[in-house]
Amino acid sequence: MSQRPDRHGNWTPSPALLAGDRRVLARTISQIEHGQIAAGSLSAALAPHLGRAHVLGITGAPGAGKSTLLHAMLGELLARGRRIGVVAIDPSSPISGGAVLGDRVRMGQHGAHPDVFIRSLAARGHLGGLSSSTEEIVDLLDAAGFDTIIVETVGAGQSEVEIMRVADTRIVACPPGLGDKVQAMKAGILEIADLLVVTKSDLPGADATARDLQDMLHLRAPATGGLWTVPVLNSCANSGAGVADLVDAIDRHAAVAGRGRRLPARPVAKTASVAEDAQSLVLRLAAADPFARSLGITCTEASAGCATVTLTLAQRHLNFNGTCHGGVIFALADTAFGLASNSHGKVAAGIDAHLTYQKAAQAGDCLLARAFEVSRSRKLAVYRVDVSRADGAVISSFTGTVYITGVTVAVPAQPAVQETM
Ligand SMILES: Nc1nc2c(ncn2[C@@H]2O[C@H](COP(=O)(O)OP(=O)(O)O)[C@@H](O)[C@H]2O)c(=O)[nH]1
Ligand SMILES: [Mg+2]
Known part of the structure; x- marks a missing residue:
């Protein structure tokens, strides 16, 4: 012993x-x-x-x-x-x-x-x-x-x-x-x-x-x-x-x-764990978003204030002209915006969004939306989202503003039942 x-x-x-x-x-x-x-x-x-x-x-x-x-x-x-x-x-x-x-x-x-x-x-x-x-x-x-x-x-x-x-x-x-x-x-x-x-x-x-x-x-x-x-x-x-x-x-x-309040904080791991927390929070939020999931949007990257989501366009994403529906582009950009703005752990309520369409996308295109923080004060934050095709062609650009509430982001334990669209 x-x-x-x-x-x-x-x-x-x-x-x-x-x-x-x-x-x-x-x-x-x-x-x-x-x-x-x-x-x-x-x-x-x-x-x-x-x-x-x-x-x-x-x-x-x-x-x-x-x-x-x-x-x-x-x-x-x-x-x-x-x-x-x-x-x-x-x-x-x-x-x-x-x-x-x-x-x-x-x-x-x-x-x-x-x-x-x-x-x-x-x-x-x-x-x-x-x-x-x-x-x-x-x-x-x-x-x-x-x-x-x-x-x-x-x-x-x-x-x-x-x-x-x-x-x-x-x-x-x-x-x-x-x-x-x-x-x-x-x-x-x-x-x-x-x-x-x-x-x-x-x-x-x-x-x-x-x-x-x-x-x-x-x-x-x-x-x-x-x-x-x-x-x-x-x-x-x-x-x-x-x-x-x-x-x-x-x-x-x-x-x-939380637990372990008595234990010494580990200062070396601190920045890494903050980044990791933002990443795991965003990934869990993305997985718990029934609308984004129903469209086929997935989150591929996240850190504090940033998020990248992707979508490969299928027939169901097209409009009557056979090109990508504007609503799908908006949904993609807005998903990245929502994830990035909530990544700090406080509920961020969208109050304004503006989007420009630069190029039409086709079925089979893989689109990426990258959101990043332009500015953040105590109550307001502004995000920019670039939507591009996998080959780098710019499809759309988006800017949005959020009001930062005092409420802590809670990830639903069970993702809501997936809807069919
Ligand atoms: N009426 C009543 N008496 C209680 C209750 N809980 C404890 N007591 C009594 O209060 C006294 C002190 O209880 P104890 O648990 O030893 O207190 P401690 O010194 O704070 O640990 C004991 O005589 C208990 O029987 C209760 O819910 N109702
Ligand atoms: Mg006692």
Whole structure:
């Protein structure tokens, strides 16, 4: 078993660990807790295996109902086929280095499930350094193949905010009846919440607490650059009410905010991955465009602000004079225009287009339309599209303007049914 550091202090993950072996996991976590693995060597060795898991953070005052809610969420996540790792941090526990008994008991039923791994960390009265070992344990669970990793921590200051930084989706649990305490939360953890949950919604005052939280949300900066509206949800862990809605909202947030927020950005790959993102977005948009597909238009090249589409003219593309229908030329140019202008990931609404016809095209001609960005400001962008024959003859030129909305481009999961024309 190669989970011990070698004599040079290098640590490598064993195959058993990467396969999620519980005993190896438990032993490695103990080594992390006892500082037996050199700082940094674990994360470096795990780097190729990281970034797949969705990491949730749950925080809130002691007794807010976090552990009970977490248990209810485990049931829901298991029903959705997930493997879940849990790291529970309780700084108030007097039990050193081991389980926090109450949390074990509250997560007991699902804690024994083969697809759940729970580890409690006691902070022995202080939280210093805990955020870094929490991050290492999260990395370990990610590498071990857990789909969802949940970190539970008590929300009472800067240390918890630090711990919550490892999470992709941060949930703040607020029981009813906090009154002025809700106000006090504003300065700290409420600022980092992606979802707010009023726990114990069976108790009186839950609706008023939800309203207070909603009011306070207006005071904070938008989450995830304005792409996400922080919802205020209700849950009753005892009856299970609201738990499925909470898991739905968590999944929606994962889709918007992504995974692996804690991992270092890879600056070298950044420009390449941006270009690649634009390309894959455009190709997927093209594949999901039923009208373009029905005409036989395919996208052959794309990058941020540019797109090339092609079409080989058939009988069905001709007009009554036996040459290419002007509508087909327009459709070709407009398809390239639409793809190029949406390639940045924000919905671009066409507001103006102008087209000149230079030469007639015939059946059998292979046409190319190349769109590129002429100018782009915050709200408007202008594109030019050159339509040419494969031999270089210019068929048409097109210019179009778009209004750039704040809405993120969503590629339909299933391309619409192809129409026949
Ligand atoms: N009425 C009610 N009580 C709850 C609910 N969820 C948790 N509790 C109780 O609140 C107390 C604290 O719960 P716990 O999950 O340990 O809170 P934590 O400290 O935030 O992890 C326990 O006595 C729970 O039984 C709920 O939905 N309704
Ligand atoms: Mg707890």
